[in-house]
Amino acid sequence: MLKxxxxxxxxxxxxxxRCQEExxxxxxNPYNLKNIYNMHENCSHCGLHYQIEPSFFYGAMYVSYGLTVGIGVAVFIISKLILGLDLIxxxxxxxxxxxxxxxxxxxxxxxxxxxxFVGYDKEATKK
Known part of the structure; x- marks a missing residue:
């Protein structure tokens, strides 16, 4: 399905x-809340260091904000406009x-x- x-x-x-191997x-499991943010330091296949710079993933908070706004709008449209539920x-x-x-x-x-910030590198999959 996904190429x-x-x-x-x-x-x-x-x-x-970079390599999409691991x-x-x-x-x-994202619902294991104890380990939700635990990441490997590096990719064991291509060696990419995931924390590109200190506090790198603080920028993901802005992406998360956009996603939650989109989800909130989608749920509002479905529940209020399509299903016709009351406001509360x-x-x-x-x-x-x-x-x-x-x-x-x-x-x-x-x-x-x-x-x-990091793109797919076909050569990284061969290492």
Whole structure:
């Protein structure tokens, strides 16, 4: 489904953006909240250092903000405009949706952020 070498593949799978051979995360389950942000230091396949600079992933907070706004708007449209729920129920649905999707949003925002700066390198997959 997802073509290896595409940024979308790396973003959705959480794989190394350079070689896409292994997961960046120690625990692949984002709902294991104890290990949600635990990442490998480097890719064991191509050697990419994931923390490009100190506090690199603070920038992912801005990406996360955009994602949560998008999710909130989508849940609002679905619950209020499509399902016709009242305003209080709609806001409860938004809050529940954001809480349930928080681990995925946190990981996806990190994946998007590192993929902005690191691209796929076909030669890195041969190492």
């Amino acid at each position: 290896k070498g595409s940024k979308l593949n790396s973003i959705l799978t959480g794989s190394c953006p 997961s960046m995360y120690v625990d692949q 129920t709609t806001f409860i649905a938004i809050i529940v949706g954001l809480i349930v999707l928080m681990p995925i949003t946190a990981r996806i925002s990190r994946n998007i952020y590192i993929n902005i």
